[in-house]
Amino acid sequence: xxxxxxxxxxxxxxFCIGLYGALARRNAIGVxxxxxxxxxxxxxxxxxxxxxxxxxxxxxQVFALFVITVAAAEAAIGLALIISIFRNRETVTVEDLDMMxx
Amino acid sequence: xxxxxxxFLVLAxxxxxSAVGVVTSKNILYSALLLIACLFVIAGFYVLLxxxxxxxxxxxxxxxxIAVLIIFAVMLTENLMRKxxxxxxxxxxxxxxxxxxxxxxxxxxxxxxxxxxAAATPGDAIAALGQSLMSTYVLPFEVxxxxxxxxxxxxxxxxxxxxxxxx
Amino acid sequence: xxxxxxxxPLIPAIPLLSFAVIAIYLRRYHKLSSYVAVAAIFISWLxxxxxxxxxxxxxxxxxxxxxxxxxxxxxPTGGTSLDIGVQIDPLTVALLxxxxxxxxxxxxxxxGYMHGDPRYSRFFAYISxxxxxxxxxxxxxxxxxxxxxxxxxxxxxxxxxxxxxEKPSAMWAGLKAFITTRIGDVLxxxxxxxxxxxxxxxxxxxxxxxxxxLAETNPTLMYVTALLVFGGAVGKSAQFPLHVWLPDAMEGPxxxxxxIHAATMVAAGVFLVARMxxxxxxxxxxxxxxxxxxxGAFTAFFASTIAIAQDDIKRVxxxxxxxxxxxxxxxxxxxxxxxxxxxxxxxxxxxxxxxxGSGSVIHGVGTNDMMEMGGLRKxxxxxxxxxxxxxxxxxxxxxxxxxxSKDEILAVAFEQNMLIWVMGTLAAFITAFYMxxxxxxxxxxxxxxEEIHAHESPPAxxxxxxxxxxxxxxxxxxxxxxxxxxxxxxLGNNPFHHFLAEQFSxxxxxxxxHVGFNALVMLISVVMAGGGIALGYLVYGRKPLxxxxxxxxxxxxxxxxLLRNKYYIDEIYRATIIRGTILLxxxxxxxxxxxxxxxxxxxGKLTERWSYVSGLFDTYVIDGIVNGVGxxxxxxxxxxxxxxxxxxxxxxVIVVISVVLLMGVFLYM
Numbered sequence: 001x002x003x004x005x006x007x008x009x010x011x012x013x014x015f016c017i018g019l020y021g022a023l024a025r026r027n028a029i030g031v032x033x034x035x036x037x038x039x040x041x042x043x044x045x046x047x048x049x050x051x052x053x054x055x056x057x058x059x060x061q062v063f064a065l066f067v068i069t070v071a072a073a074e075a076a077i078g079l080a081l082i083i084s085i086f087r088n089r090e091t092v093t094v095e096d097l098d099m100m101x102x
Numbered sequence: 103x104x105x106x107x108x109x110f111l112v113l114a115x116x117x118x119x120s121a122v123g124v125v126t127s128k129n130i131l132y133s134a135l136l137l138i139a140c141l142f143v144i145a146g147f148y149v150l151l152x153x154x155x156x157x158x159x160x161x162x163x164x165x166x167x168i169a170v171l172i173i174f175a176v177m178l179t180e181n182l183m184r185k186x187x188x189x190x191x192x193x194x195x196x197x198x199x200x201x202x203x204x205x206x207x208x209x210x211x212x213x214x215x216x217x218x219x220a221a222a223t224p225g226d227a228i229a230a231l232g233q234s235l236m237s238t239y240v241l242p243f244e245v246x247x248x249x250x251x252x253x254x255x256x257x258x259x260x261x262x263x264x265x266x267x268x269x
Numbered sequence: 270x271x272x273x274x275x276x277x278p279l280i281p282a283i284p285l286l287s288f289a290v291i292a293i294y295l296r297r298y299h300k301l302s303s304y305v306a307v308a309a310i311f312i313s314w315l316x317x318x319x320x321x322x323x324x325x326x327x328x329x330x331x332x333x334x335x336x337x338x339x340x341x342x343x344x345p346t347g348g349t350s351l352d353i354g355v356q357i358d359p360l361t362v363a364l365l366x367x368x369x370x371x372x373x374x375x376x377x378x379x380x381g382y383m384h385g386d387p388r389y390s391r392f393f394a395y396i397s398x399x400x401x402x403x404x405x406x407x408x409x410x411x412x413x414x415x416x417x418x419x420x421x422x423x424x425x426x427x428x429x430x431x432x433x434x435e436k437p438s439a440m441w442a443g444l445k446a447f448i449t450t451r452i453g454d455v456l457x458x459x460x461x462x463x464x465x466x467x468x469x470x471x472x473x474x475x476x477x478x479x480x481x482x483l484a485e486t487n488p489t490l491m492y493v494t495a496l497l498v499f500g501g502a503v504g505k506s507a508q509f510p511l512h513v514w515l516p517d518a519m520e521g522p523x524x525x526x527x528x529i530h531a532a533t534m535v536a537a538g539v540f541l542v543a544r545m546x547x548x549x550x551x552x553x554x555x556x557x558x559x560x561x562x563x564x565g566a567f568t569a570f571f572a573s574t575i576a577i578a579q580d581d582i583k584r585v586x587x588x589x590x591x592x593x594x595x596x597x598x599x600x601x602x603x604x605x606x607x608x609x610x611x612x613x614x615x616x617x618x619x620x621x622x623x624x625x626g627s628g629s630v631i632h633g634v635g636t637n638d639m640m641e642m643g644g645l646r647k648x649x650x651x652x653x654x655x656x657x658x659x660x661x662x663x664x665x666x667x668x669x670x671x672x673x674s675k676d677e678i679l680a681v682a683f684e685q686n687m688l689i690w691v692m693g694t695l696a697a698f699i700t701a702f703y704m705x706x707x708x709x710x711x712x713x714x715x716x717x718x719e720e721i722h723a724h725e726s727p728p729a730x731x732x733x734x735x736x737x738x739x740x741x742x743x744x745x746x747x748x749x750x751x752x753x754x755x756x757x758x759x760l761g762n763n764p765f766h767h768f769l770a771e772q773f774s775x776x777x778x779x780x781x782x783h784v785g786f787n788a789l790v791m792l793i794s795v796v797m798a799g800g801g802i803a804l805g806y807l808v809y810g811r812k813p814l815x816x817x818x819x820x821x822x823x824x825x826x827x828x829x830x831l832l833r834n835k836y837y838i839d840e841i842y843r844a845t846i847i848r849g850t851i852l853l854x855x856x857x858x859x860x861x862x863x864x865x866x867x868x869x870x871x872x873g874k875l876t877e878r879w880s881y882v883s884g885l886f887d888t889y890v891i892d893g894i895v896n897g898v899g900x901x902x903x904x905x906x907x908x909x910x911x912x913x914x915x916x917x918x919x920x921x922v923i924v925v926i927s928v929v930l931l932m933g934v935f936l937y938m
Contacts, residue, residue, distance in 0.1 A: 002110050005211055010114045012207035014121050016200045021125030023196035023922050024189040029175055033124055033137050040144050051151045055223045058234050068163055069246045073253035075168045079175040080257035086179040095190050098915035199925050206932050241344045
């Protein structure tokens, strides 16, 4: 049997890698990928907790399903935004998108 | 070390390795492909966790749909052969922050005491999942479907090319 | 009753259907869409009348079980479930009598008034949707459905005020109404959330049962909750200080002003307080009710004074509406539940009548400015006579509707709080005065603008006026005090009071004060109404205003200017809240530009110059320090500028740093 903490450690590491991607990537699509990684890390946690702590209640799985749904919506909107920005400004580099600066 | 544990470790190394690749690759297309690999490995975790339905959903939605969307977006926006800097100039701050967060999270994970349950997963977990989605969680379920519809419409409207009159 | 309740969901559903049909299929067919809308509201009206009549026939039934329920939908939400349903109780029945009747009249009127408008069908779609919201609100048996309908009405109000969106003023008025009422809506929602967390339910009965325990365990929270719910009513019913949107809302078409901003939607706030009455009285000493009474009385007096100095025929009525809503809120605050609901219903009839009458005038002369009118009595006889009835009812002349309901409120006030009674009576006097002024300016004397050729409106418009006028005359007789000699027993010993008094018989903590007949109060009311009218006649009637002549009240000087400008409330808001927000934004902007850049530049420049003057001696010793300081500050400034880089990732880094720090703090603790 695998200890619960192994899953949690892997999830935490993937979450932090995703966070780094979201914070440091120049490419907007890269940022989005980082966010997907973070969401997946959360899902691993949800499923692991479900399996090890409350296997008789399905809340963890249901919640993971909703996270996936929201992730799909987020990806669709995010990518649509990126394409729209690209069409207007010919770039998807996040650094160039600073119209709102001081 | 049991076989399952070895499988887990292999998966973990693969997941973390491909995740690192996703955020470090200079070519965004490689990032996308590595992301697919990573998501696939995470589906493997779900299988290990006895959640086969989630694993299937993961493969279908993430690997099948979201990843394809991402690759589409990459194709539409990038010059694929162009190598460029992967990170912005605040990458070192981001690295520090991510490491700090990792330290905090790992500390919590290692020190926390979980109240583990010895119960086995119910045999008909998929059926029970379907039933609870249609009864206990029907309102969130419907809200999620409305959210997806909104995302669909919103994505179409945002990404649609504005045609000027007479064109 | 148990069988009939199945009809209740249909009452709001039919106008909803008509909205959908018009919006989807009938956009091009103007005539047909108006017929569909009128037919739908007619069916709703019939159903409502069936409910009302059978409820009245089974009146004793309410004493044992005040509310009949029908749960339409059980929505499980994980641990709990939300039930959506309808109910019939005396309050619902009273409003089911008023709302569909007034709506039906206004729909018929609209077919004439909106004739020829390019967005004719859209208008009927909107008002159908609005009617759905109002009727749903009335029959709801839980806060959730009530809130949904509440917001539907808010949306329709926005759409209809800005109906002629080509006019920028209409567009801004719509926005203003939407945003101002939103403040109240947010408060109401917070109140709902508190009620839900504390009592675990949103259904009125469960909530009322639960608040009793809450009042014992946590009176402060109960107090706050009641005030939050009242906040919603303040926004919707345009009470001070959120009243500013209602006069501007007169930019909408006149039937809308009559329907939404006089008879129904603004009454929803009063209805809400009436509906949630137990949560206001459950606390001993009723501190929340004192606020309700104070705000109501102040609004009643304050808005009536503004109405004196307005020239726009609809704005006078708008301020009058605010003032009358203040009366109702005040009555509720004094515990006069029955009196408030009674005034709500009579007011709906005569205020709808007045608004529709003013719409007919506007239709005839093509302007809102009363200074341009005059002498319309002969040209628009139906409008004149019905308007006169409405005016007398509003002024409180016996035996018209407004007299009985206003008198009941004043009788409650007289027993509970002298100060409020004085304010209410003064407001009644002012009301009689400004209504007389309006009638004289509009209908009497000679036309003041020769270019306007007024004509009577089509029958589709004046027939509803006549029906509403009949209502304005007769409706008050339902609530004649039982103790009034001769008339009281003759009219069934105040049947309205008997009917409505059963509303809260289930909740022993709700005590409605019994208000007897008070000859003194009634006499003073009559004198006040008569006095107001007489004063109005003296100022405007004896020597009718000639063309180009100024309003005689302008001699009041500064007071006039103050009233004319509505106590400068709009300007005060602009100067404080709106200006404040902009200033705050400017401040942040200046902090970035001013402070950081300023420090860097100033220190850099000053020291640079100074060191340049000091010559070579300083170059090696001082310069190093100076430049160092300059550079450090500059670098700090450079780094601090990242706070406003406009780059999402910079912001995100700060968010994550804060989260990590917070987590660290929690771990440490």
